[in-house]
Amino acid sequence: MDRNLALELVRVTEAAALASSKFMGKGDKNGADGAAVEAMRRAFESVNISGEVVIGEGELDEAPMLYIGEKVGKSASDSIEVDIAVDPLDGTTLIAKGLPNVISVIAIGSKGSLLNAPDTYMKKIVVGPGAKGAIDLNKTAEENIIAVSKALGKKTNQMTIAVQDRERHNYIIDAARKLGTRIQMFGDGDVATAIATCFDETGIDMMMGIGGGPEGVITAAAIKCMGGDMQAQIYPLSEQEVNRCYELGFTDEELEKVLTIDDLAKGDNLFFAATGITEGDLLSGVKHIGGNRAKTQSVVMRAKTGTIRFVDAIHSLDKNDILVDLMKKYSIE
Numbered sequence: 001m002d003r004n005l006a007l008e009l010v011r012v013t014e015a016a017a018l019a020s021s022k023f024m025g026k027g028d029k030n031g032a033d034g035a036a037v038e039a040m041r042r043a044f045e046s047v048n049i050s051g052e053v054v055i056g057e058g059e060l061d062e063a064p065m066l067y068i069g070e071k072v073g074k075s076a077s078d079s080i081e082v083d084i085a086v087d088p089l090d091g092t093t094l095i096a097k098g099l100p101n102v103i104s105v106i107a108i109g110s111k112g113s114l115l116n117a118p119d120t121y122m123k124k125i126v127v128g129p130g131a132k133g134a135i136d137l138n139k140t141a142e143e144n145i146i147a148v149s150k151a152l153g154k155k156t157n158q159m160t161i162a163v164q165d166r167e168r169h170n171y172i173i174d175a176a177r178k179l180g181t182r183i184q185m186f187g188d189g190d191v192a193t194a195i196a197t198c199f200d201e202t203g204i205d206m207m208m209g210i211g212g213g214p215e216g217v218i219t220a221a222a223i224k225c226m227g228g229d230m231q232a233q234i235y236p237l238s239e240q241e242v243n244r245c246y247e248l249g250f251t252d253e254e255l256e257k258v259l260t261i262d263d264l265a266k267g268d269n270l271f272f273a274a275t276g277i278t279e280g281d282l283l284s285g286v287k288h289i290g291g292n293r294a295k296t297q298s299v300v301m302r303a304k305t306g307t308i309r310f311v312d313a314i315h316s317l318d319k320n321d322i323l324v325d326l327m328k329k330y331s332i333e
């Protein structure tokens, strides 16, 4: 894949971020998600790829989505075939309330590189480059915190771990408290939080917990680009989810397997892009400024080179065809 693809991908997440930002705090999570999906789909039309969505979003909550198997991109005779994983809006509950940590994300990899994870829960553990090789999902939360602290050369009470605020994570909270480890709880949006582990300035050393499977694959592509580490296990939490895994052809053995970052996102022919929608640890949210313009901040990464680029942009919203059309459709100023 050509390096110039990076900027094209940023345009795609920017489009989704701009469209959904119009819904911030309006209590309409499906409206925000729908606008992000449509904007992303339209923006993909000008990207010179022949892409197939292998990870879509929305199945868990039946929200609008870019569905699995959907073809996206220009699909010209010279377009390269790629796997695409998308989450046009990670944090639908957050955007409805105007809360921080909402982003739009895509990961792209060569054909067959991204795991076709089911739309069920996934157990995840994510660390930055400093603790690469130190994590093991077969071990307890306590053992992992200790191993990561050793790798980072910190005491466990000098570490901060990020945990999604859910009852199912009480075992992690108990382990961290026993070790005196600080906990940064977050309401939603585990892709943004996982990425934050790879940036020292966020102060987050590790993320652990059970979140969406599709989000897990997207996270793995990003963490690969940044040289961090991740392990995961498909983790259906209900009988319905177990059946869904079987329907998709997963065996019991595969469901028990601890997946490495390479199982989730193979090789290094991978790109990842994200744009902030609301303020986050790493990316600023969309800021609507005077003159019908808006500022965005994005990050785009490439695993092959390890380059991480932050892209600041100012958009003239009335000159943006996708946005003009969508705002008409949703009757939003």
Ligand SMILES: O=P(O)(O)OC[C@H]1O[C@](O)(COP(=O)(O)O)[C@@H](O)[C@@H]1O
Binding pocket: 058, 061, 089, 090, 091, 092, 093, 166, 187, 188, 189, 190, 191, 210, 211, 212, 213, 215
């Ligand atoms: O909210 P749940 O059911 O605990 O699921 C966790 C998943 O939900 C999210 O917090 C938000 O997902 P949505 O944007 O689809 O609402 C993800 O980041 C996370 O992986």
